[in-house]
Amino acid sequence: MCDQTFVAITFGPCDSCSQNKPLMNIYLQNEPVNYCSLCVELMACQGLAKGETVSTLRAESENLKAKLEEERAKLHDVELHQVAEKVETLGQFVIKTRRTLKGHGNKVLCMDWCRDKRRMVSSSQVIMRSAAVCVLQEHAVTMPCTWVMACAYAPSGCVIACGGLDNKCSVYPLSLDKNENLAAKKKSVAMHTNYLSACSFTNSDMQLLTSSGDGTCALWDVESGQLLQSFHGHSADVLSLDLAPSETGNTFVSGGCDKKANVWDMRSGQNIQSFETHESDINSCRLYDLRADREVAIYSKESIIFGASSVDFSLSGRLLFAGYNDYNINVWDVLKGTRVAILFGHENRVSTVRVSPDGTAFCSGSWDNTLDFNPV
């Protein structure tokens, strides 16, 4: 269970006591060090001797937070939409829903595109979209896991991962044989102590990243089911995650009910950056720039009184698609901060919005039991 034990990735001489023991990778004064668990405990207790108390530490953390705000504010010299005034305004955004995919017996909670751009997986069906023929083929392969809140396609397209209220993330190899019993080939990979909220393969089929209602994220080896790294720092359920889109990338971001978006280093488990939203913010989408380390745009309107459940960018990053609990999808101009279109079409909450890997279409899933497939 990933939030109750730690996996020792290294074994060797402790930097503090020099004994050969399983080591924990921690950071002291920004330097990575390896301490055995006993030394970590001792260090924690030393604080008591020095007169360090919880209240002095709290005071220090308040000071640091204030300093952080100050540093961030110094660099806030302009607003993104002001700089974007000189960018050409977008033409009218027109899209017609080409195909509504019914057939789910229940709410669509999540979906993912296959990298081959021809297939999608949604809870709980695999849908085959054939681009060679001018029709949409629906291969409904029912995935035998119940209460699926998260699903993902592996980069190879040969495997899917899913999980939810069973607290696990399991992988299933795919076959085109509709009669194939997928349940027989199920392999449990991730185990959390609360529901699985999101999952994603990293750049290969071999590693799976998960987030959970237990407040943690975790990186797993698919083959062995071993926990490779766990990510602690959220103080409430983690609802979503996304990997940085780089070939060599090893960072990802997670969003939680503690109103924080945390950026993590996958190798060390370290929380690199953290963004917090304010109390008053329930119904807006926000853009945070990692290098400026702050929010740079807010996408909201007074008329929008329901929250957004899912967002995705178009390929160039100019458009932001957001699915809302008022059953609509709003399309935003990322740079100017204006809304360019409202898309109707669902009869219940939009739970997931994903742009296809080639950017030619986006798909939205809803609690009305359908998926809307919108090609250009």
Added chain:
Amino acid sequence: MALTRMSSKKQSSNNIAQARRIVQQLRIEANIERIKVSKASADLMHYCGEHAKYDPLLMGIPASENPFKDKKPCIIL
């Protein structure tokens, strides 16, 4: 982390350990390098501009290249 059972000091050492972790984390965050919003915005605009022509949802694609253009009514297989 699995903390071994120690004395009654465990409770306060837990809080201390947690408070220290928070302070540690904030120190790291306070020390990262940041750029100005004006520079970040300029870079964002540049990126969007450069990639706009490769964005079908932004530009549309010619009907001849669109595999989903309705040539005949959609049929369910």
